[in-house]
Amino acid sequence: MPSKQKKSPCFWCFSVPLGLYESSLGLLNLRCLAIVFDLDETLIVANTMKSFGDRIEALRGWIARETDSVRMLGMSAELKRYVDDRALLKQYADSNCVVDNGKMYKVQVEEVPQLSDSHEKVVRPVIRLQEKNIILTRINPKMRDTSVLVRLRPAWDDLSSYLTAKGRKRFEVYVCTMAERDYALEMWRLLDPKAQLINKKQLLNRVVCVKPGSRKSLLNVFQDGNCHPKMAMVIDDHSTVWEDRDQPRVHVVPPFAPYFAPQAEAASDVPVLCVARNVVCSVRGSFFKEFDGNLLSKISKVFYEDEVVTLPHAPDVSNYLMSEDSVFVPNCPVNAPFADGMHGAETDKRLNSLGKHADDVADMPVEEIPDVKSKHPS
16 A cells, blocks of 8 residues: 555555455456346246146136126236137147147257256257247256246347347346246246356356245355445346345336236337346446546545545445336336246246156157257248
């Protein structure tokens, strides 16, 4: 440290978690921050045959008790969306193909990267209906009952492409979810099929699964000291699932509800994830404007004799995010009777219980599934 009085070398010493200084310095030099994504109802909605059945049964009960004709029409339309998607999923589970708008789509085999030497090679039969933002996949490729229909939130491509625009990372990406691990890894693979946001060597450490009922924590996400929480922001449909100290760093998006309120995404001129992209861009710009234009100039004027408490404050992502209460989101789905898809402990309950009771003895071996594209290109 430069000294006002002494000519001999003077030093300050700080104790920080192992690796945190190097990783923080690396992020600052690259003008990069960290972003943590939730999965269910934030980026995707996923259902199995069983979860579709539960929701259809519940809706029929609500409709039978409803006396308001307008609400009944709305619930009937929601019921039809569930029934239609369940029919698609059943086609996929039964025959490894679907017919949509008169076009037949057969599965394409997608190889799942081996995340470590202890992981077996896995290939999954997948159908992607790009125009509908629908993907059909199988968590356990050998068990048809683990087939899942996934709806991707519109404008995900816009947000994800901003994070790594022109091959330069603007954000280091992490996932924090209460979902079961195999399910979470597959959902993220569908969102990031080319591993541009998280490379396969980092995936096991960067997809963090929290026990349902626990609260999420940035310190838990960054337990290896790879980022300081002040340099991270979160995209989630709820802030209260996070530790109190982390909630100011959460950008809250309305829950994705493609069955209950599909118009919520389409009615606005700017899709929810495009709003999130704009927020992410603004936060990063404000953070580094403060860092470059204010903090660095003040740091050069700090001397050995100064008190630590007088040091200029470092930028904090939370300073550039609006509180949840001040964010107005038009067309936000409210009063939904239940979540549109599986979430939290339900993924573990639905998928793991299926494996114990599967009776699909005629399942086609994975290696025999033909790699066939749509007969009718869309």
